[in-house]
Amino acid sequence: NLAERKKIPELKSQLKKIKDSLTPSEKIDAAQKVDRKTRERLASLGYISNVQVIKKKHFGIHDDVKILLPYINKTEEAWELYKGGKGDEGIKLLRKIIEERNNMDLAYKSLALIYDAKGNTKEAIAILEQGLGVLPSNYGIFIFYMELLISAKKYDKVITSFEKMSIREAGYDPAIWNNLGVAYGKKGDFEEAIKTFEMALSLDDELPGLNNNLADTYYLHGLQLHDSFVFSQCFKYYKKAIELDSQYAAPYLGLGLAYRK
Incomplete structure (x- = not known):
């Protein structure tokens, strides 16, 4: 024994x-x-068929790069404020960006990173959940969300979030599966x-x-x-x-x- x-x-x-x-x-x-054998295995388990990426069908002036670029620049400015010791100002600017342009994934990730670095993982998770509500197929937000849930020991939520996911990267990215395995193991x-x-x-x-x-x-x-x-x-x-x-x-x-x- x-x-x-x-x-x-x-x-x-x-x-x-x-x-x-x-x-x-x-x-x-x-x-x-993914090779054919692996893809067939994923399909047999129901994962590929369940991954339904939400695609944007209509594009307008708000999607013009000239409109988006200032928000990208502001997001980078907010991150520099944080790195320069002005975290509260960075948070305020990122929240303003999200309020004005709620589909800026970089703003959600940057804001969550700042909150997590400040020890407020709960708020960081809430920010990423807000982002996934708007951008449910965004890989960057989702993978960061899984990692923070693991950090917060919310293993059941990792598993249920995976089951509800709409992330195409599950078909070829081992990181998502690794995080899920960690949750089961914990x-x-x-x-x-x-x-x-x-x-x-x-x-x-x-x-x-x-x-x-x-x-x-x-x-x-x-x-x-x-x-x-x-x-x-x-x-x-x-x-x-x-x-x-x-x-x-x-x-x-x-x-x-x-x-x-």
């Missing part, structure tokens, strides 16, 4: 460290095309987490953080089930993460703990 090989307090401590190490995808970046639903991380890897299997997340999840699930076979799957992904990035510390820690079991 795997669980009996260590004292319970030590095991709980190690489990907590591994579980806490599951990381959202701030640094996961990919824009790869909830202790390791079976769903494994499925989701494997989906992410089917889109890009050369992301060290993603491989490490899947390894951690196999580690935890194997201990949870007292199943040595499930547990043994973690070794493959820890080693893969190290192979991809020899300077990445997390998989060395996980692999070391796994060998001690």
Whole structure:
């Protein structure tokens, strides 16, 4: 029995460290095309058919680049105000931009970034929800929203938001799937987490953080089930993460703990 090989307090401590190490995808970046096999897999699970991107049908003078450019410049000005120590002025300007032009995604993201940096994650999440209400297909807002929900430990909301999403990038971007897997893992639903991380890897299997997340999840699930076979799957992904990035510390820690079991 795997669980009996260590004292319970030590095991709980190690489990907590591994579980806490599951990381959202701030640094996961990919824009790869999906091969036919992966696309068929996504379709069979119902994900591609559910991704319905809302397209704008009518364009007017407000969409003219000459109209948009001043708002873009003002958004950059607001960010510079924040970086210059004038955060309140930056917030005020960004709110004014959103009030005048509510489909400026950069304004929502910049405002949420400022609130989050100031420690007000709740308000940052509210801003992104406002943005998604206007721009439900916006990838940048959605991925940032998922990451902040994970940071706020609102894992159920990550999952329900994903189920309601209308983001085409789910068909080819592993970052969205990684965040979803993290949410399942943090909830202790390791079976769903494994499925989701494997989906992410089917889109890009050369992301060290993603491989490490899947390894951690196999580690935890194997201990949870007292199943040595499930547990043994973690070794493959820890080693893969190290192979991809020899300077990445997390998989060395996980692999070391796994060998001690």
